[in-house]
Structure formats: structure tokens, C-alpha cells
Amino acid sequence: MAKSNKGSSKRHNQKSPRTDKKVEKASTGVSKNKKDKKANTKPIEKSGKMSVEDFFSGGFAMDSEDDALDQELQQLEQVPVEGSDDDDDEDFLKITTPAKAPAKEPTKEDVDEPMEDVDESSQQSEEEQAEEGTDSEEEDDDDEEMIVTAPDNEADNDEEDDDEDDSSDNEDDEDSKEKLMRDAKKHKLEMDELKKRDPEFYKFLEKEDAGLLGFDMSEDEDDENDNNDGGDDEDVDDEYGSGDEVDDQESNMQNDKSLVTVTKAMLDKWVEQIETKCDSTAAKRLLAAFKSATRMADEEEREKTTFIYKVIDPNVFNSVLTSAMHYAPIVFKRYLAPKKEGGSPRSSSRWSVWQTTVKAYLTSLLYLMKSLTDSNMQYLAIREAEKCTVYWACFEKQAKDYLKILLDYYSGLGSADNVRIQSFLAIRTLASSSVTTRNKTEVPFLDTCLKNLYLTFVHSCKLTNTHTLPAINLMRNLAIELYGFDQTTSYQQAFVYIRQLGIHLRGAMQTKSDETFKSVYNWQYVHCIDFWSNVLSSYCQPVDGQEDSPLKSLVYPLTQIALGAVRLIPTAQYYPLRFHILKSMASLSDATNVYIPLAPYILEILDSAELKNKAKPSTAKPLDWDIHLRAPKPYLRGRTYQDGIIDQVSEVLTASFKPYFHHISFPEMVIPTIIGVKRFAKKSKNAKGSRKLLDLVKMLEVKSNAILIQRAKIDFAPDSNQARRFTFA
Incomplete structure (x- = not known):
């Protein structure tokens, strides 16, 4: 034709x-x-x-x-x-x-x-x-x-x-x-x-083939609803909303030359409208500028994303970022107030209108958090993102990406302490956020946060040295706090991971190969024992009138695993690892009021050839026991290493007996240790070390004699209840 x-x-x-x-x-x-x-x-x-x-x-x-x-x-x-x-x-x-x-x-x-x-x-x-x-x-x-x-x-x-x-x-x-x-x-x-002549047919086309329309018309209806509640009468046509100044630019959105440049005056006008009347149109324009600013450095993302604005001035760029992060939670709270106090924003009558805007803002915020390198901006972004926790909980995919970024900040070796702490606070807020479905309140992110926080900590412990140890200790202390939020859920997590430690130990004891030994004798395994001993120490303390924590039943299996790991390779080269684990057990025994016999594992060291034989002269620096699991070979049989072992023995013995200084059975408890130390001092050729151990024995004897004197005054036969009420006067 x-x-x-x-x-x-x-x-x-x-x-x-x-x-x-x-x-x-x-x-x-x-x-x-x-x-x-x-x-x-x-x-x-x-x-x-x-x-x-x-x-x-x-x-x-x-x-x-x-x-x-x-x-x-x-x-x-x-x-x-x-x-x-x-x-x-x-x-x-x-x-x-x-x-x-x-x-x-x-x-x-x-x-x-x-x-x-x-x-x-x-x-x-x-x-x-x-x-x-x-x-x-x-x-x-x-x-x-x-x-x-x-x-x-x-x-x-x-x-x-x-x-x-x-x-x-x-x-x-x-x-x-x-x-x-x-x-x-x-x-x-x-x-x-x-749309004006035949709205029904227009809605049909919009539903069946939105691409035919060629423009994002959905937000026009959204802003009409918003403006009826206090906003102005201008329409917003882009993803967040645009004003009259961008009507002539819509056909050239992908061309940088056609994008509207955000100026300081334009930004100040938006901020003023938001502050005075919480204007939805101004807020959506600000969020549209925020979307463009967060993707400025990502060329690939800019090619596949539609933008309305562009930000050129660095000062305006910073103002756009800070203003959007500050006012977004305020605007969302104004328009997405839940029907019930403490409810989810999903219950708001305006959720269907604002859902796309909220999701787009959270996505842009994720892009920003991924690209930030300045610690001050990282801290600010995390702090403002935490205010949107209730909105993160409404989008499962965005919430998981958000948690992943927070964990990266939490465990990053280059993260500042304030960034690390703020990241944990945001994780804790997300973990405690509740969602109400069918008249039932749930905490959907608690289990995920506990699991990922622990696994992130374990992964970060693989490299332990002088520089990383402070950050590892901080991460451990922060994670322990989260495990006290819901101890029933924490018990399920702890049971699984403590059992995993036991499986590794059993495999090493049965196979006895270098590979299986390395699965136990490494920093990750030692830090895990220390981590769970700290968790149990924090939440299994006996309190009068209260039931025992669900976690207390895990004290015994953890102790068995720890003491089994101590004796897996009983050589002098791995004494640093032994002292790490024994110190953890001593703190666990003190906090939980559960007696753990640690003296036998310490007295074994006094009977070793490393301390019985005469030490070789050594000019090496004292070994840093906090960052070593295995002593370097040049230290073995040297005077420096031998002196360090005696110092550690004295420290661990003191820590293991300290909880029982005023216990009625203390005199009988320390008898084997006093005999063993005196026997070692007679045979030892290290006079300095012997004097230090004998000073410890004298202190134990003084404590023991005081208990014997006080015990001679009692008028009851051996009785467990009376023994618990025994106090040292």
C-alpha cells in the first residue's frame, strides 16, 4: 500500500x-x-x-x-x-x-x-x-x-x-x-x-502497558493526594516528584545537558517549605536531587537510571546529602503515621502512595553508604539511616543489603571506633524492630542479625595482631550485648555454634593430623571459646529470686570443649594458647559461680621440661602473650620464655582461686596447688621465677588460715545450705 x-x-x-x-x-x-x-x-x-x-x-x-x-x-x-x-x-x-x-x-x-x-x-x-x-x-x-x-x-x-x-x-x-x-x-x-476525556481507558493502558505512555505518570496521582493534606498544588512527575522547572526537561532526562542543575537557592527553598509545612512536593524534589547525587560517581548506574537533577557545586552536593538524610525521616513520619502506636508504616492509609518514594530513598541511601570513605560522613549516614529502621523493616531485600553494609562498617579494619559503635547500634535497632502481622507481633530480623554478627566477628578474628586486637575486643563486647536481647533465641544460636566447636575438636582428637589440629589451634577457634564464655558470663550470673538463664545449661559443654582443646597438643610451644583458654574459663567460673578445676592444667606446666631444665641465655624481648598462640622457635628453652611462663602461671592461678578466697572449702581447694608449687621451687634452677611462685603460695596460705580460723567458730555439721551462708568475717 x-x-x-x-x-x-x-x-x-x-x-x-x-x-x-x-x-x-x-x-x-x-x-x-x-x-x-x-x-x-x-x-x-x-x-x-x-x-x-x-x-x-x-x-x-x-x-x-x-x-x-x-x-x-x-x-x-x-x-x-x-x-x-x-x-x-x-x-x-x-x-x-x-x-x-x-x-x-x-x-x-x-x-x-x-x-x-x-x-x-x-x-x-x-x-x-x-x-x-x-x-x-x-x-x-x-x-x-x-x-x-x-x-x-x-x-x-x-x-x-x-x-x-x-x-x-x-x-x-x-x-x-x-x-x-x-x-x-x-x-x-x-x-x-x-486522561481527562476517558480516565477509565487511560487507567487500562497504564495497567496493561505503561511503556506506551512514555512517562512516569503514577506520581501525579500520588502528589494530588499529598497536596490535599497540606502540600502545595504543584504536580510531581518524576520518581520522587518534579516541579514546573523540569517540565521542559522531561523528554531529555538521560542527557546530562538537559538535567536541571540544583542551586543553593533552589535547595534553600525546598528546605524552607519542608520545615514550615512539611510540604510533600518539596520533599520529593529534594529526594530526587539526593538520588542523582548518590549516583554521581557510578557511570554504569547513571546510564540505566533516569534522573531529573544534577549536582555540580561541591557545597550544594554536601548540602543535598545532609538535608535529604535529615528531613526524609521527618517527612515519612508525618505522612506515614501508623494506625496504632508502635505499628508498622504499612498500616498507614498513605502507604500505597508513598511506598515507591520510601523504597527509592532507601535504595539511594544504600548507594551512598557503599561509596563513603570519610569517617565523619559514614557516621552521619549510619546515624540517619538508623532513624529509618521502621521503613527498612518494610522491605526485606533492602533490609538485608542495609544489614550487610552495617556489618562491613562494624568489622572493617579501617573503620573508626565511633563508626563501629554506631553501626552496632543500628544493627541492634534493626534486630529489635517488630512487625505486626495478623495481630501477631514478630521480631523478624533478630535471628538474622545474631547469626551474621557472630559470623562477621569470627571472620574478622582470622588475623589477630597488635593492630587488630583492640578492634576485635570491641566487636566481641558489642556483639555480646546483642545476645542478651532475647536469651531464648540466643540459646538456639549458641547451641549450634558451641556444638560446631565440639565437632571440630572431636575430629582433631580422632584423626590427629596436621589439618585437623589446625582446625582447632587457630585464632578463630580460641576467640570463639572466649566469645561464648563471655556471653555465658554476662547472662548466667545467679540472681536471688530469679530463674536461671536458658544459657546456663551451655556452661558445662563449653567447659568440656575448652579443656579438651587445652590438652590436644600439650607441648611448650602452644602454652600461649593454653593460657588464653584457661583465662576464659577462670572468668566464666567467677561470673557463673560454677567451680571449674583449672589448677591441674596449670600444674602440668610446672612439671614440663621447659621449666625443669636450665634455661638458655636469651636477649629476645618478652613475648606478647596476647597476640600469640604459638611461641616462636627462637624463644623455646630460653630464659625470656621461661620467665614469661612463670608469670602467666602465677596470673592464671590467682584468677582461678580468686572467686573462692572467702569460700568455706578454700583451705582444701588450694592444698594440691601449694604442694605442687613448693615441689617445683625446690627443683627449679630459675631463682627469680621460684621466688615469685613462693610469694603466691604464701598469699594462698594466708587466705587458707583465715578461713580455718573463721571455720573453727561454726557450730553446725557439714550442711550445704549452711555452707552457702558462710561468710568470712
Whole structure:
């Protein structure tokens, strides 16, 4: 069919006999032959309205002039075009609408309201175009093409479309870009007019094929609702909302030159509107600028994301970031107040309106937190993000990404202490956030936060040295606090991971290979024992009138695992590891009031060849026992290492007996230790170390004699209840 016949072809919705099956599928609702079409065609009333059946059967009245014109067109269509065949029909199929994607034609069942018809003047205009096209068809046969129109094209604009299509073959690339821009603006005007004339059909198109509209129109309705509650009357058309200053830029969103530059005055105006009346339009513009600012450094992200604003001035950039993070929680709280106090924002009547905006802001905030390197900005971003915890809880995917970033800050070796602490506070807030579903309140993120916090801590402990040890200790202390939030849930976590430690130990004891030994004798294993001993020490302390903590039942298995690890490799080279574990057990025994016999594992060291033999002279520096699990070989058999062992023995013995200095059974408890130390002092060739141990023995004897004197005054037989009430006067 010739190009000049488009007007007539549109008016009759008929196809060329050469059209293949693919083209027939594209033109839904068009009858296969002319007879069927004439039979189904009904005249349209002059009211300007037509029924759904009329619309899909052709939608236009037929008269004698039309019949004559159809016969003439049919004769022309029988004339073959040179160089064309059925295989090339697809090349002639073009969509005239400037939308991003071809519209999905509605079916009869989907359309409930009749669509407005074109007026009589527009029909006459089309007939005139068709006649002009018939006269010039013989000259333009080589330009033949078939046009399939989308159902939402307005007949009022057919003449302009035809004029632009006729001239498109002669335009160069630059003109075609300008034409596309004009078409986009005109298309938006058409859609706005359609929205006013037939809102039902517009909603159908928006639901079935939003790409046809070519613009994000959903936020217009959102802002109309927002402005009714105190905002201004301006519309917001972009993802967050844009004002009058960006109406002319919408067709060029992806072109940096067309983006609106955020100025200080513009930003101050938004902030003033938010502060004075919590204006939703100003807030959404600010968040739109925030979205652009957070992705400035990510070229790949900028290519696939639509922006309205751009931020050039560094001072404005910082102000946009800080202002958006500060005011976003305030605006969300104003418009998303839950129905019940302490409820979720999902229960708010405005959640469906603001959901997209909140989600987009949280996503932009994630991009910002990933890219920050300055510790002050990191601290600020985490602190402001914590204020949005109730909104993070509404989006599971964003909440998991948020938790991952917080864990990175929490465990990062380069993180400042204030950033690390603030990250933990944000994790704790997220873990304690509750969600109410079906009248049941749950804490969905507690188990996830506990698990990931512990695993992050274990991963960070792999490298322990002078520089990392302070951060590891801080992470351990912070994580211990979270395990006291819900001790029942903490018990489930602790049981699994303590059992895992036992499995590693059992494998090492059974297999006895270098690989299995390394699975136990490493920093991660030692820090795990220390971590769980601190958790149990914190929450298993006996309190009068209160039930024991669920965690207390884990004291015994943890002690068995720890003491088993001590004796796995009882060589002098691994004495540092032994002292680490024994110190943890001593603190556990003191806090939980559970007696753990540690003296035998200490007296074994006094009987070792490392202390019995005469030490070699050594000029090495004293060993830093806090950052070593295995003594370096140059230290073995040296005087420096031997002196260090005696210092550690004295320290651990004091720590293990300290909880029982005033216990009624203390005299009997220290007898083996006093005998063992005195025996070692007689045989030892290290005079300095022997004097130090003997001083310890004297202190134990003094404590023991004091208890014996006090115990001689009692008037009851051995009784457990009376023994508990025994106090040292």
C-alpha cells in the first residue's frame, strides 16, 4: 500500500491482500476481508461516542463515497511493487507512536467504557488526505509501507502525524532527534488529554502497558493526594516528584545537558517549605536531587537510571546529602503515621502512595553508604539511616543489603571506633524492630542479625595482631550485648555454634593430623571459646529470686570443649594458647559461680621440661602473650620464655582461686596447688621465677588460715545450705 494512503487505511482499518500472518496478528480487531468489515460496520451517531463493538469492528460509518474510494484503493493494491515479496513485509511494519514500546491492544472484555470518537471535521480531513494520497500514489510506489496504529492514538492528530511521516525520509540524523523530542512532547499532551476525556481507558493502558505512555505518570496521582493534606498544588512527575522547572526537561532526562542543575537557592527553598509545612512536593524534589547525587560517581548506574537533577557545586552536593538524610525521616513520619502506636508504616492509609518514594530513598541511601570513605560522613549516614529502621523493616531485600553494609562498617579494619559503635547500634535497632502481622507481633530480623554478627566477628578474628586486637575486643563486647536481647533465641544460636566447636575438636582428637589440629589451634577457634564464655558470663550470673538463664545449661559443654582443646597438643610451644583458654574459663567460673578445676592444667606446666631444665641465655624481648598462640622457635628453652611462663602461671592461678578466697572449702581447694608449687621451687634452677611462685603460695596460705580460723567458730555439721551462708568475717 502506498504511503499516501495512510489516512484512508487508518479510517477503514483494513489490510493489503499481500499482508502476511505476522502483520495480521499485529492488527488485532481488523477483519480479514472487506466484506466482513462492511457487514460488521455500524454507523456512528453524531454524539461523538461509539460503543466498544463499533471501536473494534472499524468504528466508522460507511457511505457510497467510501465504497467508491475503497474500490479504487483495492485496484491500486493489486498493482505489484518491484522488488517486494512476502518475506519483506515485516520491513514495512512501523509504529508511528513515539512511545517506548508498542502498546498492547485492549480486548473487548478489558474495555468497559466507550471511547470518544473523532468529530466530523477530523473525518473530512482524513478523507481529503486519502484522496490526495490516491492521486500521488503512482509516483510514490517505491515508498510503500504499511502503518499499524496503536489504539490510543487520537484521530485529532492524524493529519500532523501524516505530515511528519511524509517528511521523515528527507531528514538527517539531527532532525530526527529533534522530531523525536517534538513527538515525545506531543505524545505527553495527547496522553494528558486522554486522561481527562476517558480516565477509565487511560487507567487500562497504564495497567496493561505503561511503556506506551512514555512517562512516569503514577506520581501525579500520588502528589494530588499529598497536596490535599497540606502540600502545595504543584504536580510531581518524576520518581520522587518534579516541579514546573523540569517540565521542559522531561523528554531529555538521560542527557546530562538537559538535567536541571540544583542551586543553593533552589535547595534553600525546598528546605524552607519542608520545615514550615512539611510540604510533600518539596520533599520529593529534594529526594530526587539526593538520588542523582548518590549516583554521581557510578557511570554504569547513571546510564540505566533516569534522573531529573544534577549536582555540580561541591557545597550544594554536601548540602543535598545532609538535608535529604535529615528531613526524609521527618517527612515519612508525618505522612506515614501508623494506625496504632508502635505499628508498622504499612498500616498507614498513605502507604500505597508513598511506598515507591520510601523504597527509592532507601535504595539511594544504600548507594551512598557503599561509596563513603570519610569517617565523619559514614557516621552521619549510619546515624540517619538508623532513624529509618521502621521503613527498612518494610522491605526485606533492602533490609538485608542495609544489614550487610552495617556489618562491613562494624568489622572493617579501617573503620573508626565511633563508626563501629554506631553501626552496632543500628544493627541492634534493626534486630529489635517488630512487625505486626495478623495481630501477631514478630521480631523478624533478630535471628538474622545474631547469626551474621557472630559470623562477621569470627571472620574478622582470622588475623589477630597488635593492630587488630583492640578492634576485635570491641566487636566481641558489642556483639555480646546483642545476645542478651532475647536469651531464648540466643540459646538456639549458641547451641549450634558451641556444638560446631565440639565437632571440630572431636575430629582433631580422632584423626590427629596436621589439618585437623589446625582446625582447632587457630585464632578463630580460641576467640570463639572466649566469645561464648563471655556471653555465658554476662547472662548466667545467679540472681536471688530469679530463674536461671536458658544459657546456663551451655556452661558445662563449653567447659568440656575448652579443656579438651587445652590438652590436644600439650607441648611448650602452644602454652600461649593454653593460657588464653584457661583465662576464659577462670572468668566464666567467677561470673557463673560454677567451680571449674583449672589448677591441674596449670600444674602440668610446672612439671614440663621447659621449666625443669636450665634455661638458655636469651636477649629476645618478652613475648606478647596476647597476640600469640604459638611461641616462636627462637624463644623455646630460653630464659625470656621461661620467665614469661612463670608469670602467666602465677596470673592464671590467682584468677582461678580468686572467686573462692572467702569460700568455706578454700583451705582444701588450694592444698594440691601449694604442694605442687613448693615441689617445683625446690627443683627449679630459675631463682627469680621460684621466688615469685613462693610469694603466691604464701598469699594462698594466708587466705587458707583465715578461713580455718573463721571455720573453727561454726557450730553446725557439714550442711550445704549452711555452707552457702558462710561468710568470712
